[in-house]
Amino acid sequence: MSADAAAALIHHGDNVGMSGFTGAGHPKALPQALAHRIEKANQDGGHFRIGVWTGASTAPELDGALAKVGGIEMRLPYQSDPTCRDRINKGEMDYIDIHLSHVAQFVWFGFLGKLSVAVVEVAGILEDGRLIPSSSVGNNKTWLDQADKVILEVNSMQPLGLEGMHDIYYGTDLPPNRKPIPMTGPGDRIGTPYLHVDLDKVVAVVETSQPDRNTTFTPPDENSQRIAGHILDFLGHEVKKGRLPANLLPLQSGVGNIANAVLSGLNQGPFNNLTGYTEVLQDGMLEMLKSGKLSMASSTALSLSVEGMKEFLDNLDFYRQRIVLRPQEISNHPELVRRLGIISMNGMIEADIYGNVNSTHLMGTRIMNGIGGSGDFARNAYLSIFMTPSVAKDGRISCIVPMASHVDHTEHDVQVLVTEQGLADLRGLAPRQRATVVIERCAHPDYRPALRDYVARAESAARNGHGGMQTPHILDEALSWHSRFEREGRMLAQD
Amino acid sequence: MSADAAAALIHHGDNVGMSGFTGAGHPKALPQALAHRIEKANQDGGHFRIGVWTGASTAPELDGALAKVGGIEMRLPYQSDPTCRDRINKGEMDYIDIHLSHVAQFVWFGFLGKLSVAVVEVAGILEDGRLIPSSSVGNNKTWLDQADKVILEVNSMQPLGLEGMHDIYYGTDLPPNRKPIPMTGPGDRIGTPYLHVDLDKVVAVVETSQPDRNTTFTPPDENSQRIAGHILDFLGHEVKKGRLPANLLPLQSGVGNIANAVLSGLNQGPFNNLTGYTEVLQDGMLEMLKSGKLSMASSTALSLSVEGMKEFLDNLDFYRQRIVLRPQEISNHPELVRRLGIISMNGMIEADIYGNVNSTHLMGTRIMNGIGGSGDFARNAYLSIFMTPSVAKDGRISCIVPMASHVDHTEHDVQVLVTEQGLADLRGLAPRQRATVVIERCAHPDYRPALRDYVARAESAARNGHGGMQTPHILDEALSWHSRFEREGRMLAQD
Numbered sequence: 001m002s003a004d005a006a007a008a009l010i011h012h013g014d015n016v017g018m019s020g021f022t023g024a025g026h027p028k029a030l031p032q033a034l035a036h037r038i039e040k041a042n043q044d045g046g047h048f049r050i051g052v053w054t055g056a057s058t059a060p061e062l063d064g065a066l067a068k069v070g071g072i073e074m075r076l077p078y079q080s081d082p083t084c085r086d087r088i089n090k091g092e093m094d095y096i097d098i099h100l101s102h103v104a105q106f107v108w109f110g111f112l113g114k115l116s117v118a119v120v121e122v123a124g125i126l127e128d129g130r131l132i133p134s135s136s137v138g139n140n141k142t143w144l145d146q147a148d149k150v151i152l153e154v155n156s157m158q159p160l161g162l163e164g165m166h167d168i169y170y171g172t173d174l175p176p177n178r179k180p181i182p183m184t185g186p187g188d189r190i191g192t193p194y195l196h197v198d199l200d201k202v203v204a205v206v207e208t209s210q211p212d213r214n215t216t217f218t219p220p221d222e223n224s225q226r227i228a229g230h231i232l233d234f235l236g237h238e239v240k241k242g243r244l245p246a247n248l249l250p251l252q253s254g255v256g257n258i259a260n261a262v263l264s265g266l267n268q269g270p271f272n273n274l275t276g277y278t279e280v281l282q283d284g285m286l287e288m289l290k291s292g293k294l295s296m297a298s299s300t301a302l303s304l305s306v307e308g309m310k311e312f313l314d315n316l317d318f319y320r321q322r323i324v325l326r327p328q329e330i331s332n333h334p335e336l337v338r339r340l341g342i343i344s345m346n347g348m349i350e351a352d353i354y355g356n357v358n359s360t361h362l363m364g365t366r367i368m369n370g371i372g373g374s375g376d377f378a379r380n381a382y383l384s385i386f387m388t389p390s391v392a393k394d395g396r397i398s399c400i401v402p403m404a405s406h407v408d409h410t411e412h413d414v415q416v417l418v419t420e421q422g423l424a425d426l427r428g429l430a431p432r433q434r435a436t437v438v439i440e441r442c443a444h445p446d447y448r449p450a451l452r453d454y455v456a457r458a459e460s461a462a463r464n465g466h467g468g469m470q471t472p473h474i475l476d477e478a479l480s481w482h483s484r485f486e487r488e489g490r491m492l493a494q495d
Numbered sequence: 496m497s498a499d500a501a502a503a504l505i506h507h508g509d510n511v512g513m514s515g516f517t518g519a520g521h522p523k524a525l526p527q528a529l530a531h532r533i534e535k536a537n538q539d540g541g542h543f544r545i546g547v548w549t550g551a552s553t554a555p556e557l558d559g560a561l562a563k564v565g566g567i568e569m570r571l572p573y574q575s576d577p578t579c580r581d582r583i584n585k586g587e588m589d590y591i592d593i594h595l596s597h598v599a600q601f602v603w604f605g606f607l608g609k610l611s612v613a614v615v616e617v618a619g620i621l622e623d624g625r626l627i628p629s630s631s632v633g634n635n636k637t638w639l640d641q642a643d644k645v646i647l648e649v650n651s652m653q654p655l656g657l658e659g660m661h662d663i664y665y666g667t668d669l670p671p672n673r674k675p676i677p678m679t680g681p682g683d684r685i686g687t688p689y690l691h692v693d694l695d696k697v698v699a700v701v702e703t704s705q706p707d708r709n710t711t712f713t714p715p716d717e718n719s720q721r722i723a724g725h726i727l728d729f730l731g732h733e734v735k736k737g738r739l740p741a742n743l744l745p746l747q748s749g750v751g752n753i754a755n756a757v758l759s760g761l762n763q764g765p766f767n768n769l770t771g772y773t774e775v776l777q778d779g780m781l782e783m784l785k786s787g788k789l790s791m792a793s794s795t796a797l798s799l800s801v802e803g804m805k806e807f808l809d810n811l812d813f814y815r816q817r818i819v820l821r822p823q824e825i826s827n828h829p830e831l832v833r834r835l836g837i838i839s840m841n842g843m844i845e846a847d848i849y850g851n852v853n854s855t856h857l858m859g860t861r862i863m864n865g866i867g868g869s870g871d872f873a874r875n876a877y878l879s880i881f882m883t884p885s886v887a888k889d890g891r892i893s894c895i896v897p898m899a900s901h902v903d904h905t906e907h908d909v910q911v912l913v914t915e916q917g918l919a920d921l922r923g924l925a926p927r928q929r930a931t932v933v934i935e936r937c938a939h940p941d942y943r944p945a946l947r948d949y950v951a952r953a954e955s956a957a958r959n960g961h962g963g964m965q966t967p968h969i970l971d972e973a974l975s976w977h978s979r980f981e982r983e984g985r986m987l988a989q990d
Binding site for chain 2: 249432
């Protein structure tokens, strides 16, 4: 069927579960046709808006196209598209930010309402109807199982050589019938390489031939390399102290430049026979697989640069033996993250002096992307590490603040903070001890005096009966750095 | 050995792992003897302070006695003693607030330093050296395994009839050697009824005969009954919608008056064949076991009133068949909470309009008790419910505020908020939608106009480019309610 004809099967008010995770494996033709249909309907005075559920972020031809025509009523669970973000922050569409491991079960529980249509990209369809998944798995199993209608988009750009790389676990169930997930190592295969679908629900098959989101690999900048250096030193120290095995524990690595720098550092580093258990496999892990530093990697998506994708395609047989792509409810499952003892490394927007982390909101009010899987990993990890450069906007923003303007990871879930300045090991420290370490190790020197002054005055106030000494704060000033940035474009008053 | 002689085996700087969870099963004689020893040492110009690690809260003769003499350098993971709290908030002792399920593994990982001494109350010692645990299990397995020296306190007030009620799981391990925990129902027994200890490490056995912390049962007040009513209506609605089985799912219930009211309501309510999977078993669940409404309950501690304890002792054989007491790493384990699909109901200090919950800090700075197990349960539960009266201090404090002054449970982890005013079901709602529901359903009518006004002005500011519409806030005002309370003793300006 043409994408236009298939798009006609989606109606106003539908909740549509789309494939796609970090710009990989999303449908390409259907969402653009749908955006066109919506644009036309709304031009003619109609009101056509849908709910868009995905695995995580997609690409301009999905989130971008639908947001541009105002076609999204509600979006979940993670997005990173500029148009989408702009609409959300203008109040023109709703966004629900959910732990990535929670999404599938919330749909099964019926907490998010009815899923009308699944739109899932696949690499191929076997004669018996089983589906070869494409470059991400995300929530596809759940979308196919739960939707009334299914639209498949067969993308001939997705290599058929992906067949056999996926591991779709069909053993989940609803409480009280859940069983232990039978995985004890990051490379265990516990499911089947194929997605199943009730063929009676398939209302359209659309053909396309378009690449995943193109990214260009940028070599790590100096700050990212410094952050990576601090983390490598720390891991080495932990091994020496006997708190980590010589080959570490399975690595989870967030998306982006810093994460790639850490992986690049590990690729040059002293640790061998490493493993990955993460949600997105990027160039950094691919290089580690190639070099042999990494013996295998598990994730729910392949998000590669153009160069990375070429390397991957050229050596597909090699990588198929070393990569397992799983549903995100498995890649991010608390049970497995805790059991495997993940070393979790994620970026953040800001941290406060007591170790609370903001991963989602700029100045407390504007959504950036979403929490993604960081909560799934950090809460249950063996080690939870959060990373950021110490300043942003040419130094006008400090990423270490008196009080986080939004909290996504509480003091209870944050063990290590890292900036290019240094690494703060918060394990076993009470809040005021944490404040000292965070300021002296992680804050940019330009901001240390103001942070020290804040702490000193907050403690002095508490000693004089205005507040407690567990977590001293000056409530009228705690968010003043953010407020000043909103007014003056910088967090600290100019000298 | 006398308690005094045993106390002499503990030295300045030791980290001491004590038994005890919610006033149950803590050592009684040793801590008091130790407090005496510390008081004397410090009177003579010495400096004698220890680290005190427990299961959760204890009682005046442990936390109270040691805090009174200034003998605690650092305390973890949960406390509720007034003297202890006062010292913490004055900055005279450090307190590290940790998820209760994290404590044991952090000690095994070596994240909290060396555990010097374990002081564990037991109900009895078998001839072969196996220990009959007392009224709580907490972290005792870990203390006995990890400490260099072990002091046992045999309390003849603990009924020997407890023998067989416990289930101590010895299958935990360190990553990468962890295996699935073989439990699929709340009543499954997966371990042994006894604690094991290396007899060579036992340096003292102390005899005592003292009761657990005495509490008197207070019948639920009107607000608690209303909160219970809202929750019962909600659960009934969920069953009707097919989102919960007719016998619900295993119940986790926090401590206190509201929790007991909910259980009391359930005891009169329409649901049958219920189960409990919780960290503390209080009078409410005991009554439900007695009535048959509850078929079994799993917890890590028995925290009963004087009347409840009498009922329990009089019918020990009946309750032994229906209660399983487990280590807190199992009672609160994320793997099990998620698998079993717990209905989690916990108290809180305040929630903000967007659904962020503060469980620990008064006015953002003073610790109350600690996060306890609320994070273990809420994040992984089938349903996470938080409860509080809508106001405190005779109405001078609103428990629904513009911005939480401390965040322990983020917007991502809070599904349902309940006050005596009503219930806010936040599932599937974006932040601004949540704000409306929280204000109109949960806030006290006296505070609704001010909350509505805050939201309206925050949204208006965002529309005018000052901030985003995802989570609108007025940063200079977000914590002003708390600040005014600190200054004027009330959150809102007087008319």
